[in-house]
Amino acid sequence: MNTDTAAARVENATKIYGSGATTVTALDDLTLAFERGRFTAIMGPSGSGKSTLLHCIAGLDDLTAGATFIGDVRLGELKDKELTLLRREKVGFIFQSFNLIPTLDAAENITLPVDIAGRDADGAWFDQVVSTVGLGDRLRHRPAELSGGQQQRVAAARALVSRPEIIFADEPSGNLDSKSGAELLGFMRQAVDQFGQTIVMVTHDPNAAAYADRVVFLADGRYSGELADPSAIEILEHLKSMGE
């Protein structure tokens, strides 16, 4: 695997929570890379370390040992200020819930990272993103006036609008009904295909993971295989085989 082209990677990543008798090893000497322009899903049973991996690679948490890179930048060496700047410039987020600032309307939420950076939003790009997620007429509404699906689409638009190198999504469709979830995932797929966006998504839902180009499986904080362009059925089979 050519790591030079990876949008993000971890090398020998170990993360241990707690101390003494209660230690939990969430990541155990894991090495993994995410290629540019691809949609990767990370799957695994509860406690497999998938959320921890996402948090560490996104610069929200730090490793006990090993290294994480976004592009060529090694996160462990960065101070909070530089890390903040990196998140602002190069990383987009879609969380399971609580993605939006309730006091700002949809448009303001979408441009939030750009506004925080004190830059002007790229108008044409903004329009394109907004029309792709299909929010045109809801832009002046506040989150409380939007449905769950609409809220997650606003979050996705926000993640895209600053053209980050990589977007991390943590169970983005976890709180949505299947129709809204499908719309959101379809949109994420579109972002990868049309705009060449890199997306890394953590999920436990095989149907969601089926939208990805590559599905990586984790167990007990270790790599336990992957599938390329799998269908939901194939993923389910793999998960079952892991369980045995």
Next chain:
Amino acid sequence: MIKLAVRGVLAHKVRLAMTTVAIVLGVAFVAGTYVFTDSVKQSFDTLFTDVSSGVDFYVRGVSEFGSQPPRIPDTLASRVAAVPGVAVAAPSVEGIAQLIDKNGDPIGGSGPPTLGFSWSEADEGISLTRLRDGAWPVGPDMIAIDAVSADANDLHVGDSIEVIVPVGVERFTISGIATFGDAGNLMGATLAIFDLPTAQRVFQSEGEVSSISVVLSSGVSPTAVQALVSGMLPDTAEILSAQDQTNEWIAQVDEGVGFINTILLVLAGVAVFVGAFLIQNTFRIIVAQRTRELALLRAVGATARQVTAIVVIEAIVVGLVASAIGVAAGILIAMALKAAFSAFGFGIPTSSLIVASRTIVVGFIVGVGVTLVAALVPARKAAMVPPVAALRDVENPPRSLGRRIASGAAVTGAGLVMLAVGLLANLGNAVALVGFGALVTFVGVSLLAPLVAREFARFAGAPIARWRGVTGRLAQENAMRRPRRTASTASALMIGVALVTVIAVFSASTKSGVSAALRRTFANDFQVSISGFGDPTASGLPPALTEQLRQLPELETVVRDRFGIFRFAGSDADSFLLGVDGDYSQVANINTVAGEVQQLGPGTALIANADAERLGVGVGDVVTVQVPSGSSLYLRLVGIYDEPAIGVPLLIDLHTYEYYQTLRLDRFIYIDVKPGVDLAAARAAITAVTDRYPNAKVTDTNELIADYEKQISTVLNLVVVLLGFAVIIALLGIVNTLALSISERRHEIGLLRAVGMNRRQVRQMIRWEAVLIAVFGGVLGLVVGLVLGSAVVVAIGQGLQLSFPVGQLVVYLVAAGVGGVLAAVIPARRGARLDILDAIAYE
């Protein structure tokens, strides 16, 4: 239920701690005030009782009111001493004597009196004063002074000292240093002690004494001897039992202490009132944050009443803890007050601190009561949480503000009516009514404040949003999102700002009123008066000064006046008069409604217009007044004036004055220079005379006005400083609200950090929110303060000219904003330090 409530308090320790601070401070002030004033009273009671126990009774001049009884012939002393059964009859003279320090400046005299006493051997053992160093004064050149004056000015036995007495400025040698009981002086009063003949001479009372202390031989019947003495006294003298004299002294101390008591209690009241807003807000937020917990209780079967009870019990627990800490802190405050008084030269005899059970009871009633009242509304709100809220987020639909408009308007209206009645109607306790009206108005405005909070934040936040971008925009939105919370936090600050604004308006209006009146009325060239603050009934310039000025060839007119006390016949209220020596009309433009100022002479008077109307008298009528000796004077009116610059209701002539009043010192000397004489030369000539009188000060009209303005500022600035305390409590409220809001918005801040907001921007966002809340409170305070202040000024009317100190008010507003920045320091730091993972990990 109680267990749940106590657990609730423990779970919210930190949040409640901030609230507790407000109550602790309020209770501490109440308790501290009581402990301090009780201790002071107790120590003086002990001292006076000790002294009086040696004396059986006193003989003195008949005095109906006023502080200085008229004098009695000194021959009475030897006659009383000759009465069978009398062991000692010690005569004593009292007067006013201003000590001068080595640099030629007056010692003390700014507030507390500068007392002069006589001492004779007969006083041994029955005098209030004790000798610390040296000997009692004997002979015409000797003086004993109080220990505080001596120690503060490096004066010792054998040193020479100048003293201003009614006969002029004289030089004495210090024979001894005296104390008052074991205190260095009598609550800041300076003491000058002479032997009896010297005292009689310097106090212009040859052949007279102020009182005679009588000690009986052992074994005689006091009533029998009293009857004998009483029989030989003239009408102008009376017997005063030792007990009555003690009570009189104690009453005087109580009056002084009572003043301090009132000021401190008003401050404590303001603190508690502001604190109540904080408590209410804290409980409201805590209830909101515990919606799920309360709903769960409802779901498992707790009644609405039980949920209310939990919150109420929590309030009681908080109130009890805060009151206990407050009472303890109050004892510390009392100790600090005592130390401060000694440090500023106010001698107080030592005694242990008195913590009366009343102090503790009142402290707890105030602390628990206020907490309880403030928590009632949030407690009722807690009961309205539906059980289903345990299962899912129930967005409380914002209740219609209609009822709030109605109740807010009603309460505000009631407050304003009370104010108006208190200010305009002639009621006995108008001050209490005005104060209460102001409180009610504050509550009313705080009820109405949420209505404008949103619009205010939108309006005032717009420039911040434009300038600061998204952080400013978020600050603006955060200040707008909970108008009730913002309003109630701001209301606490409003009270402090409103009060200082009232003071500022009152101060500016007084200054412009005084300056306009003085400028118009006293168009004379120069004035001479005493420097600094002095009680006009117990301080002044020696008459010799006027006599010397009248010798100066440069001066055309020299008119002086003296301050006196009297009562209109049938009235129990003390009024004041001026005794005028010379033609007032030559040195002042006194606006007369009828008659003429020049007509003033022995047995006549001029009266102020308002009093003439009230009494229904006119020129030519006779007005009956009482003087302190109890005599009635019948004064024929020769004129009626309408002149705010005069400031007293009655002008009499100096001959009349000297006959009925005891003060032998001049208050003011007005001077007009001869035509053609250079003003600077005239001033030099005047100053050459006044330089011999260290407490005399020469001014022209502009300087006089500046002096008055400075005095007004000094007094009122002190009040503003004291009110700063209320502002600090209100800022604590902002800290508290912000801290609670931030913990409520943990997820939101985590999200902002995740998408790239750095810590500085988080701090900035919180800081601007604090500024918006603070400035909102400041603006509300300014508006309410301007209305209240204008109302007070208009209601008082006489001598005031409504005027708004715009610059000062702008400073207050800016200060409020800066206060917001300071209040935000800790919450902003906490907000910026929030762990992103904790904040976004929701479930």
